[in-house]
Amino acid sequence: MSYCVNCGTKLQEGTTHCPLCRIDSINPLEQAVTPTPLYPATPLGKSEKPKSRASLLCIISLFLGIPVLITTLSDLLSDGSWGWSRYVLASMALFYVIAVIPFFFPKNNPLFFLGIDVFATVLFLFVLNVIGGWNWFFPFGLVVALGVGLLIFALALMLRSGKLSKTAKTAAFFLMLGLITVHVELSVFFCFDGLPLVGWSLYSILACLVFAIIAVIIDNSPALKEELKKRAFF
Template identity: 25%
Template sequence: MSYCVNCGVELDSSLDHCPLCNTPVINPNELKRIADAVPPFPEQRGEVDTVKRRDFTLLIGIILTATSASCLLLNLLVFTGSLWSLFIIGACLLLFIVLLPAITTLHLPMYLSLALDGAGIAFYLYLISFTTADQHWFFALAVPIVGLCTILCEIFAILMKHFRVSYLTTTLYFFVETALLCMGLELLIEHFFTKPMRLTWSAIVLTVCAVISITLLTILSRQRLREAVRRRLHF
């Protein structure tokens, strides 16, 4: 005769659960057998060795180099209609430059990394210019635009590193640089097409960004208003 270990009710020998509290009925003689049973899956956790950055860099370099070389050979020997391989070669080079801080052990300064990214984009556009009839657009338009974007990114990095950083200040920096970017793009495009250099569509962007920036400056300059906005926006 056996009893439930939870509620104490008398149990029939054929039951595997208590009819009153649904507690499983376990034969004490089977506890050792259950404890000695081999689990169906390993209990020890295995760990995979981390890949060294040097090996990962070598692998990425080989893949990108092989891709560039294969496309160049196909372009020279099979598909000779145009210099389409320059697009692939430039993309591989640009990808390697962008991934360089992440896949190497070199701790490049943020400003140098941004400058290398800008130089990589400019070189990619330079390769593309070989597929066009005239390269004037590269020197007169592409290089100034890439330079403008790189400078704005550098300024944004300086602001984020050396000045006060919060959600409000980051938003302020973003809208100010958006206005500068749109103004610069429009003036550079008009200069390239020898049009009168004046603001048209970028003036709308400038107006919107100016209103938002003035609002953010007002909030940042008044502590009580700043704290109220932070509480309501939960940051």
């Protein structure tokens, strides 16, 4: 224990100067002690990553497997056959591919997983068609799934483009949304009626077109864009 030679203030171990008068005070008989840091050395805003993504993936897989197991057992015990629970299994498998797997590969290109999602959706629709004994997958289900997937892929390319502003990307989103509805209706008429016509989807694409035009007008008006930013607290 030491005291300041100037004002007599009691000093803590390892202190090299008085906290009051700032006079150097070194005790040669006292070993140098490194003071304990008041705060951790971990930078702010950075949290520790999971030590094992494989373990977390295993836990999530087990949780998703619970409803599949319960519905399968209920289906088998009720009538002795594996029937309606296959829909649950197919749905959970699609959810696993779309929502769970990309979470564990954040550094990969999202467009790669988008292609996998489209393939998984097509396979899901095919499985539903086989389970139900229907015949709507060829060509209707395949045409709709591939067409919607292609439009979403094009939208993703535009959204990831660094050359487009936020309002321009918003306009692209509404345009693609309208095109998707038109594609679905045309596919219905082409696959079942044989005559491609546009009916209810015309109203949806007109509404989407109005929103897209509004977004383009805002994008080309700096004063209006700045005013909207102030109003929206951006």
